[in-house]
Amino acid sequence: MTPLEFRDPLRAKALSATLARVVSEIGRSPVAVMHVCGSHEQAIARFGLRSAFPRGLDVIMGPGCPVCVTDQPEIDEAVALARQGVRVTTYGDMLRVPGTAGSLADAQAAGARLDVVYSVAQAVELARETDEEVVFFASVFETTAVATAAVIVAGVPANFSVLSAHKYIPPVMEIVAEMPGTRVDGFLAAGHAATITGWRVFEPFVARHHLPVVVAGFEPLDILAALVKLTEMIRDGIAEVVNLFPRCVTPDGNRRALDLLWQVFQPIGGRWRGIAHVPNGNLRLRDEWASVDARRRFAIDVASLWNGAPSTLVRQCICGNIMSGIASPHDCALFGNACVPDAQVGACMVSSEGTCRIWHEYGGIPELGEPSCRFCQ
Amino acid sequence: MCLGVPGLVVEVDELSALVDFWGVRRRVRLDLADEPVAVGDYVLNHVGFVIRRIPAEDVQTTLSMYEELVKTNTGRGPVDLMAADVLAEIQAGGTGGAGGAGEGQP
Numbered sequence: 001m002t003p004l005e006f007r008d009p010l011r012a013k014a015l016s017a018t019l020a021r022v023v024s025e026i027g028r029s030p031v032a033v034m035h036v037c038g039s040h041e042q043a044i045a046r047f048g049l050r051s052a053f054p055r056g057l058d059v060i061m062g063p064g065c066p067v068c069v070t071d072q073p074e075i076d077e078a079v080a081l082a083r084q085g086v087r088v089t090t091y092g093d094m095l096r097v098p099g100t101a102g103s104l105a106d107a108q109a110a111g112a113r114l115d116v117v118y119s120v121a122q123a124v125e126l127a128r129e130t131d132e133e134v135v136f137f138a139s140v141f142e143t144t145a146v147a148t149a150a151v152i153v154a155g156v157p158a159n160f161s162v163l164s165a166h167k168y169i170p171p172v173m174e175i176v177a178e179m180p181g182t183r184v185d186g187f188l189a190a191g192h193a194a195t196i197t198g199w200r201v202f203e204p205f206v207a208r209h210h211l212p213v214v215v216a217g218f219e220p221l222d223i224l225a226a227l228v229k230l231t232e233m234i235r236d237g238i239a240e241v242v243n244l245f246p247r248c249v250t251p252d253g254n255r256r257a258l259d260l261l262w263q264v265f266q267p268i269g270g271r272w273r274g275i276a277h278v279p280n281g282n283l284r285l286r287d288e289w290a291s292v293d294a295r296r297r298f299a300i301d302v303a304s305l306w307n308g309a310p311s312t313l314v315r316q317c318i319c320g321n322i323m324s325g326i327a328s329p330h331d332c333a334l335f336g337n338a339c340v341p342d343a344q345v346g347a348c349m350v351s352s353e354g355t356c357r358i359w360h361e362y363g364g365i366p367e368l369g370e371p372s373c374r375f376c377q
Numbered sequence: 378m379c380l381g382v383p384g385l386v387v388e389v390d391e392l393s394a395l396v397d398f399w400g401v402r403r404r405v406r407l408d409l410a411d412e413p414v415a416v417g418d419y420v421l422n423h424v425g426f427v428i429r430r431i432p433a434e435d436v437q438t439t440l441s442m443y444e445e446l447v448k449t450n451t452g453r454g455p456v457d458l459m460a461a462d463v464l465a466e467i468q469a470g471g472t473g474g475a476g477g478a479g480e481g482q483p
Contacts, residue, residue, distance in 0.1 A: 091424075119425030121406055147426045150408035195421060195429050248421055248429050257409040257428060 008221065012052065015224035020054040022231045029056035032183045033230055034176065034325050036064035036169060037190035038353025039218050045362035047220045057231070060325035061358075063172050064190065066140035067093045067351035068323060069272040074165040075099030076302040077295070078137040081163065082112035086298065087130075088163075089115040089123040090137035093351045096344065098314070101305040104137075124151050127160035135294045139165045143193050145283050146257040149264035152285075152292055163294040166283035168267050169193050170201055175278055177209045179324055184211065186230045191217040191245035196261070198253025199243045210239045217245040264289055273347060274320025313338055317346035322355050329356045336360060386418045396422060 023031055035041070041061045044050060053059060063069050076099040082088045088104065095105045095116060108114040113132075117123045120136055127134035138148045145166040152162065173187060189202060194215045202213045212233035216226030226244045233240065243249050263286075270282035285293040294300075316334055321327035329335045329348070335356055339345040348354035384403075388395035393406050394414055403422070407414060410427040414420055421429040 119406075121425050143423055143428065146409055146428070147424050150406070150426060154408060192421070192423065192428070247431055254409065254411045254428060256411055260409070 011221055012224055015221065015228055016052040019052075019057070019224060019228050019231060022228060022235055023054045023057045026056075026231065026235045030058045031056060031185050031231060031234060032058040032060060032325070033186045033188060033227065033234075034060045034062040034184045035188035035190070035216075036062040036173065037188075037193070038065045038351070038358075039192070040064065040188060040190065040216070040223065041355060041358050042353065043218050043220060043223055045358045048362075049220060049223060052224070053227070057227070059188075059227070060184070060328075061323075061355045062176055062184075062187075062325055063272060063275050063323040064169075065323070065348065065351050065353040065355065066144075066167065067097055068319060068347040068354050069167060069172075069275065070094070070097060070139050070165050070347070071271045071273045072099050073271075073302060074139075075103065076101070076305050077300050078135075078163055078165075079104055079107050080300050080302045080305060081135055081137075081294065081298060082107040082114055083110070084298070084301065085113075087113040087115065087126075087132050087134050088137055089117050089126060089134060091118075091139060092116045093353070094137060094139055097347050097350050098344070099305065101307075120148050120151050124156050124160055127157045131159060133159050133161070133297075135161050135163050135298075137163045137165065139167075141167055141169050141193055142196050142261060142283070145265060146196055146254075146261045149260040150257075152264050152289060153260055156292060161292045161294040161297050162285065164265070164282075164284055166265065167272065167278075167281055168283055170197070170205065171267070171280045172272060172275065172278050173202075173205055174208070175276055175281075176324060177205075177211060179276075179326075181326060182324075184325060185234045186212040186214070188223070188226055188230065189213050189215045191215055191222070191248055194243075194245065194249045194253065196254050196257050198251050198258075199241050199249055200251050201253070202241045206239050206241055212239050213241045215241070215243045215245050215249050217248070274323050313345045319346035319348045319356075322348055329359045332356070384420060384422055386414055386416055386420055389414060389416055394420070394427065396420060396427075398422070 044059065075097055078088055079099050079102060082104060096103050104114055115126060120138065123134060123136040148162060148166065176182060176184060199215050206213055212230055214226040214230045216222050222245065229242050229244060265283040266286050267280035268282050268284050269277055269279045272278050272281055290296050313334065318327050318332045322329060334345050339349050341349060341357060341360060344350045346356065348356035351357060384396040384398040386394050387397050393404050395402055396405050405422050406426050408426060410430060412430045414427060414430050419431040420427045421431060
C-alpha cells in the first residue's frame with residue numbers, strides 16, 4: 001500500500017467537483033457537517049482541503065481534540081500529584097495544557113518529576129526500572145484507552161497506577177446534536193476510533209437524531225469521498241451509517257480490544273472541557289482494578305490549587321464554543337494575538353490537534369481559487 | 378496523538394512485532410491485534426499497539442469505491458463534465474503524483 005494512492009490529485013478534483021454539485025442540489029446554505037477528530041482537521045488543513053470545499057459547505061471541527069476536552073480538574077489532579085512528589089508520566093501533548101493553577105510543564109519547571117512517553121507501555125517499563133511510585137496520566141479517546149487496558153490486564157508492577165482522563169466519543173455526539181443553536185446536518189466519524197468500536201456503534205445515534213454518519217479515513221480522498229456521501233444523504237433526506245473506511249473498520253470493530261476496554265473501564269458521566277456534562281463520556285477504572293487506580297491509591301489534594309480566580313485572558317477564551325461548532329477561531333479576540341502557539345491561553349491552541357493551533361499553523365480557509373494575474377481579468 | 382499509522386511488518390515474535398513506517402522501524406505490541414499478524418502484513422499502529430491488520434484486498438476496495446462515487450454522480454442531475462473528463466483520464470492511466478511520501482510519523 002502506498003499512501004500516494006489516497007492522494008491522487010485527479011481523483012481529488014473529480015470528487016471536489018461532485019461535492020460542489022451535490023451541495024448546490026441541497027438548495028440551502030450553508031450546509032454544516034461536523035467531524036470529531038483532530039486527525040481529520042489536520043488532513044483538511046494540511047492539504048488545503050477547505051479551498052476545495054464549495055462555499056455553501058461548512059466543515060466544522062467538533063470536540064475531537066482529546067487534549068482540548070480534558071477538563072481542568074483532571075489536569076489539576078495530575079498537577080497536584082506531580083507537586084506532591086509522585087513521578088507522573090503522560091503523552092507529550094498533555095504537558096502544556098493549562099489547569100486551574102498552571103500546567104504539568106509549570107510543575108516540572110518547579111521541580112516535579114515528569115516523563116513524557118510515546119506509549120503507555122513505556123510508562124510501565126519505567127515503573128519496572130524504579131522503586132518510586134509511577135503514575136500514568138491517561139488521556140485521549142477509546143483508541144488509546146484500549147492500550148491502557150491492555151497493559152493493565154497484561155500485568156503491571158506494584159508501583160504503577162493510572163490516573164484516567166480517558167473519554168468515550170459516541171455520547172458527546174448526542175450532546176452536540178441536542179445543543180440549542182446547533183446547526184449540524186451530519187457527522188463524519190473518525191476511522192481510527194471506529195476501527196475499535198465498529199460502525200454499528202453509531203446506529204442508535206442515527207435513529208434517535210435522524211442525522212447521517214459517514215465513517216471516514218484520513219487521506220484527502222477519504223475525506224472528500226466521505227463528504228460527497230454525507231451531503232448526498234443530506235440532500236436525499238436519508239439518515240444512515242455508511243462506512244467509507246472499510247480497509248480498517250468493520251461492523252463490530254475490534255472485539256479483542258473492546259473486551260479489554262470494558263473489562264478495565266466503565267463509562268461514567270463527567271465534564272468535557274468547554275462543552276458540558278457528558279453522560280457516559282468519561283472512562284474510569286472499574287472497582288476490580290482499584291489497586292491500579294491512582295485516584296484510590298493517593299490522596300490527591302487539588303483544592304490547594306484553587307486559590308485565585310482564572311486570569312482575565314482565560315475568561316475571554318471561547319474554546320468551548322469552537323469545539324461545539326458554534327464559533328470558529330476567527331471569532332475569538334485572542335486568536336493570533338494574545339493566544340499563539342508559543343503563549344497559549346486555551347487548550348485548542350496547545351494541542352497539535354486543536355482547531356486553533358491547526359488554523360494558526362496552516363490557515364483556516366486558504367484562498368487558492370482566485371486568479372491573481374491582471375492580464376487574465 | 379490520536380493518529381493511527383499504517384506500516385509493514387518485518388519481524389514478529391510472540392508479544393510484539395517490528396514494523397517499518399516509511400523507513401522508521403519501531404517495535405509495537407500485539408495485545409490488541411484482531412487477527413494473527415505475519416511478516417509482510419500491513420498493520421495500523423496506534424501508540425505502540427497494533428489495532429488492526431489491514432487485509433491487502435481492502436486497499437483496492439476503497440479505491441474502487443471512490444471511482445464508483447464519481448461514476449454514480451456523473452449520471453445524476455446536471456451532467457458533471459469535469460468529473461467525466463477526469464474519470465476518463467484516470468481510466469487512461471493518468472495517475473499524477475502528489476509528491477512527498479508519508480512522513481512516517483509514529
